[in-house]
Amino acid sequence: MKAAARAILGAIAVALLATVARADTPPPDYAAIIAAPDRTDADRKNGERRAAVKQLAFTGVQPGWTVIDMAAGAGYSTELMARGAAPGGTVYAQNPPDLRPQAKDAFAARLQRPAMKDVVYEQRPFDDPLPAGVGDIDLITFFFGYHDTTYEAVDRDKMNRAMLAALKPGGILVVADYAANPGAPITTGKTYHRLDEAIEKREIEAAGFKLVEEGSFLRNPTTRATCRSSSRRSRSTSTCSSSRSPEPSQGRPSQSAIRASSGRK
Numbered sequence: 001m002k003a004a005a006r007a008i009l010g011a012i013a014v015a016l017l018a019t020v021a022r023a024d025t026p027p028p029d030y031a032a033i034i035a036a037p038d039r040t041d042a043d044r045k046n047g048e049r050r051a052a053v054k055q056l057a058f059t060g061v062q063p064g065w066t067v068i069d070m071a072a073g074a075g076y077s078t079e080l081m082a083r084g085a086a087p088g089g090t091v092y093a094q095n096p097p098d099l100r101p102q103a104k105d106a107f108a109a110r111l112q113r114p115a116m117k118d119v120v121y122e123q124r125p126f127d128d129p130l131p132a133g134v135g136d137i138d139l140i141t142f143f144f145g146y147h148d149t150t151y152e153a154v155d156r157d158k159m160n161r162a163m164l165a166a167l168k169p170g171g172i173l174v175v176a177d178y179a180a181n182p183g184a185p186i187t188t189g190k191t192y193h194r195l196d197e198a199i200e201k202r203e204i205e206a207a208g209f210k211l212v213e214e215g216s217f218l219r220n221p222t223t224r225a226t227c228r229s230s231s232r233r234s235r236s237t238s239t240c241s242s243s244r245s246p247e248p249s250q251g252r253p254s255q256s257a258i259r260a261s262s263g264r265k
Helices: 003-008 030-034 041-049 052-059 076-085 101-110 146-150 156-166 197-206
Strands: 012-016 066-070 090-095 119-123 137-143 167-177 210-215 228-230 257-261
Touching (some): 030 076, 041 052, 041 076, 052 076, 066 076, 066 156, 076 101, 090 101, 146 167, 156 197, 197 210
Parallel strands (some): 012 228, 090 119, 137 167, 228 257
Antiparallel strands (some): 012 167
16 A cells, blocks of 8 residues: 555445344443553554544444454554454454565564454455355454455455355445545556545445445545445345545545445345
């Protein structure tokens, strides 16, 4: 990801929620997770610009859950998921085989932290993210990496269907990414490291996910927006929108998060 894209922090976030409700389980104290004294200063600073408490709450991660963190990079979001799924949870951190050595080394260093003890590292292709036999997943997170798959050797339809197949009934997918202007071409993914959120939604829905809920916690008139979606194979509804901010040649990027349902009953 280019430095300019990191600075602008426009994004799309998509969450996928299946029809099985989990309201009977009280949510963890997400603010306490973010405020844990053993988190690093660098992670705290990163969390400030990502509205970490709200973002973690938006995923709905619970103790005991099994999670896949796609495009884990250096492991910032992986560690958050591991903290949210503890105790008793497992987080699979996926990175592509050609991950930059710097990010790989940073993840290896992070893996030594106690909070990462239930993390399983998987360096696998985006369109084949899990080893055989791993499934029944509660939550998949895919933060700020979907746009990279548009210019890499990735079969995105296969990737999205693999994520859908991995989720248990009621499973959730949350996607966050840098958003380009509506109508921006798919080549924007490589040129400006952001993508028209409509492209991501269309591709995710084509795999069987349906957008059902929008989150606004990352909205910012100058940088971001957020929405959420749920992934069902039967019926579902969808809502999503975003805000915009200035951007070279592509106008106004945003962050959004959407929720969809995979509803296998």
